[in-house]
Amino acid sequence: MPTRLRFPLFCSTIGGLIIASLRSIVATPDISRLKIERGAAPQVQGQRSRRRRWGRIVLAVVVVGLGASVALGRFAGKTSVETVTVAQAYPAQNYTLLNATGYVVAQRKAALSSKATGRLEWLGVLEGSRVKKDEVVARLENRDVGASLGQAQANVKVAQANLEQGQAELLDAQANFKRTGDLLDQKFIAAASYDTAQARLNKAKANISGYTAAIAAARANAQAAQVALDQTVIRAPFDGVILTKNANVGDNITPFSSAADSKGAVVTIADMDTLEVEADVSESSLSKIRVDQPAEIQLDAFPELRLAGTVSRTVPTVDRSKATLLVKVRFVDRDPRVLPDMSAKVAFLSKAVPAEDRQPVTAVQPAAIVTRDGKPVVFVADADKVTQVAVTQGRKIGELVEVRGVKPGQKVVLAPDPKLQDGQAVAMAKK
Structure with missing residues (x-):
């Protein structure tokens, strides 16, 4: 209600209170008139009673008046x-051509699992753990695969032993063939004996080739067993941070099926150096966007944080339902507080923000x-x-x-x- 309308209403209210107080005091019955007069004493008492009553009237008027004056003074002295x-x-607002919203995503991200199927025996990371490339993250139960590897490696040794035995037979056959040739030259043996020695030599040479091939096959089997064993060990494919832990020790890992009570991926990892913002830009504003254009990124989680960025690339297709194009903005300034899936606002600028305007x-x-x-x-x-x-x-x-x-x-x-x-x-x- 405006001040000009409230002020008369307030005055009328105060006046009504004063009149009501006076009426209540005047209307008070005088009990002294009912007493029997006995000389001058009753007259003195009546006069005193009337003086006290008028004193109360004056006091009430003064109190109400003072309160009204104070209230009116305070009310009338304030301006709305x-x-x-x-x-x-x-100051970067002066360079802004277009604003868009989006989310922080990691360009390089992977859900780690094993190619083998088995029970998770060991898990060495938690959410937020930083890992290096080829670092062991988890391991499946692999005693059976380890036994197969041991058997394959033993077969390699057997094949090598057979090769050594064949080489010894080859040396003996070569020596026998030489002696047989000398004896044949001296006419001490028949030609048939010479032919037998030559056949033995050829057989020894053929055995060497077979033993060598057996060693290669045994080594291949051992390598296959080693690969099967390595597939039970989950390693980090690149330097990154563990985002989520999807399985616990004791869970069955089945990456290529959806069996009941089984898990596909063990952990999810992301390379924090590849974080970028994916923003939807209206189709009608594409003329204001170009590759390598400077931008400023503001995170909803940290409104006071403004990070420099640049347009990395645009996805060459338009979302027909929303009439928008996906634009990816790369971070120029890095901050450890930036995390995947954070909400972000992107300001596309006409030029890079000077240092004094940051x-x-x-x-x-x-x-x-x-x-x-x-x-x-x-x-x-x-x-x-x-x-x-x-x-x-x-x-x-x-x-x-x-x-x-x-x-x-x-x-x-x-x-x-x-x-x-x-x-x-x-x-x-x-x-």
């Missing part, structure tokens, strides 16, 4: 004002600044009064104006009345 909050603004400045709405005695001032509202504060105006940042002399979070009067004075009592208008 509208206030706004002094904010922090970033920090926030104090700003207010232009309507809060007025001129007093030729100087710009604002009226800071504190409790039920205002204080005039001189400020220095700066550049315009969006819809705000940079100022010096006030602090962020303070309340200032919006569009102050020309009659508003320093120290004047005010009432905050409710929005």
Whole structure:
């Protein structure tokens, strides 16, 4: 209700209270008249009673009048004002061409599992653990595969022993063939004996080839057994951070099936050096986006954090249902607090933000600044009064104006009345 309407209503209310008080006092019956007069004493008592009654009337009028005057003075002395909050603004707003929202994602991310099927026997990481490339993350139960590897390695040794035996037979056959040839030259043996020695030599040479092939086959079997054993060990494919743990020790890991009470992936890992923001840009605003364009990234989790970025690439297809294009923005500034799946806002800039414009400045709405005695001032509202504060105006940042002399979070009067004075009592208008 406006002040001009509330003031007469308040006065009428106070007047009604005064009249009601007087009526209640005057209407009080005088019991002294019922007494029997016995000389002069009753007359004196009646006079005293009347004086006390009129004294109470006067006192009530004075008290009510004083209260009304104090209340009227306080009520009439306050001016209703509208206030706004002094904010922090970033000069990068002056370079902003387009704003978009999106989420932080990791370009390189993997769900780790084993190619083999088995029971999870050991898990060496937790959520948030940092791992290096080829570091062992988990291991499946592999005693049967280990036994197969041992058998294959033993077969390799057997094949090598057979080769050594064949080499010995080959040396003996070569020596026998040489002796047989010498004896044949001297006519001491028949030609048939020479042919037998030559056949033996050829057989020994053939056995060497067979033993060599057997060794190769045994080594291949051993390698296959080693691969089967390695498949029960889960290693990190790259340097990264464990995001989620999907299985516990004792769970059955079945990566290629969906058996009941089984798990596919053991952990999920992401390379934090490949974090980027995926933002949806309206199809009508694509002309404002280009590759390698500077951008500024703001995280909803840390509003005060502004990170420099650049447009990495655009997905060459438009979402028909939303008429948007997916734009990927790479982080130029890194911060360990940035995590995958965080909500983010991206400001696409006309140029890179200079170093001097990376920090926030104090700003207010232009309507809060007025001129007093030729100087710009604002009226800071504190409790039920205002204080005039001189400020220095700066550049315009969006819809705000940079100022010096006030602090962020303070309340200032919006569009102050020309009659508003320093120290004047005010009432905050409710929005």
